[in-house]
Amino acid sequence: MGTTDSSITGWYKSSxxxxxxxxxxxxxxxxxxxxxxxxxxxxxxxLIFSAHGWTAFVTAVKEGHIEP
Structure with missing residues (x-):
């Protein structure tokens, strides 16, 4: 789901x-x-992901199933 909701806070980038x-x-x-x-x-x-969906995506990237 896509949104432009400006009420979302706590944004961070990975080190x-x-x-x-x-x-x-x-x-x-x-x-x-x-x-x-x-x-x-x-x-x-x-973009809004479920926690399970995001975890599955990150795991797939880390394991080389999806190229970043």
């Missing part, structure tokens, strides 16, 4: 993101689901 090179995602903490957005377009759309 592994490589700085401000424009290829980063931000994830919001302390939400029942997992909001994700493009760090260079913070007022743009936000």
């Amino acid at each position: 592994y993101s490589g700085g401000d090179q424009g290829e980063c995602l931000e994830v919001a903490r302390d939400n029942p689901d997992v909001p994700v957005r493009d760090s260079k377009t913070t007022t743009g759309p936000t």
